[in-house]
Amino acid sequence: MKFSAVIFDLFGTLVGEFVSSAGQMNAELAAALEVPYEPFMRLWRETTEMRTIGAFQTVEASIEYVCGGMGAQINAEQLSKAVEIRLRHTRRSLEPKPDAVATLAWLKNEGYKLGLLSNCSIEIPILWQETEFAELIESPIFSCRARLKKPDPRIYHLACERLGVEPLACLYIADGENYELTAAANVGMHPVLIRTSSQETRGEVLREAREWQGDTVYSLPKILRLIGVTSNPS
Numbered sequence: 001m002k003f004s005a006v007i008f009d010l011f012g013t014l015v016g017e018f019v020s021s022a023g024q025m026n027a028e029l030a031a032a033l034e035v036p037y038e039p040f041m042r043l044w045r046e047t048t049e050m051r052t053i054g055a056f057q058t059v060e061a062s063i064e065y066v067c068g069g070m071g072a073q074i075n076a077e078q079l080s081k082a083v084e085i086r087l088r089h090t091r092r093s094l095e096p097k098p099d100a101v102a103t104l105a106w107l108k109n110e111g112y113k114l115g116l117l118s119n120c121s122i123e124i125p126i127l128w129q130e131t132e133f134a135e136l137i138e139s140p141i142f143s144c145r146a147r148l149k150k151p152d153p154r155i156y157h158l159a160c161e162r163l164g165v166e167p168l169a170c171l172y173i174a175d176g177e178n179y180e181l182t183a184a185a186n187v188g189m190h191p192v193l194i195r196t197s198s199q200e201t202r203g204e205v206l207r208e209a210r211e212w213q214g215d216t217v218y219s220l221p222k223i224l225r226l227i228g229v230t231s232n233p234s
Helices: 019-033 037-046 048-052 059-070 076-093 100-109 123-130 153-163 177-186 203-211 220-226
Strands: 005-008 113-118 139-142 170-174 190-194
Touching (some): 005 153, 019 037, 019 059, 019 076, 037 048, 037 059, 048 059, 059 076, 100 113, 100 220, 113 153, 113 170, 123 139, 153 177, 170 177, 170 220, 177 203, 190 220
Parallel strands (some): 005 113, 113 139, 170 190
């Protein structure tokens, strides 16, 4: 089958997993805000869904919401410092995996349309233009902006619409979080699992990866073989 587009997941696929640095970041946030860590973390985790589907369109709004839920009064200086911490750690998490940029550049140079589907909070689209991916991926879709998240089929259709392609013409590359590969297959895309070291340890979130029987790669350049290329991009 000839593909004309490749749509990527972000965390665990093009970059490492965000959870790997979250603990240190959250401790710094609580310290900057001068609030107790455990209550802060409990409420912060409870807002994960809200942040992912775009309830907060600024970093400030998400932090103020959690502090308000704790009954904590914070000042402008504390808020500004917390936002800076959140953006600094998020920026670090967007460092490309080895071969990610080269693989995307090769695909783009060969005429493939490139898209992105990411379940994420508002920090990612805020920082996106700073990344090396911004000039390579023509249609990034962030759940917090689209107000939809994977595995909702509507977000996959939206990705195809924005690229101007049919689902059957798309490869979807992801690490299998929350059954995103099955969802891609259900709308007609060709899903491909990228293996990561944490897929054996992250419980239910990555169950799909452990049970996956479809196409699988262990590094991004290997997807080129699925589109008929036998050599790695230079």
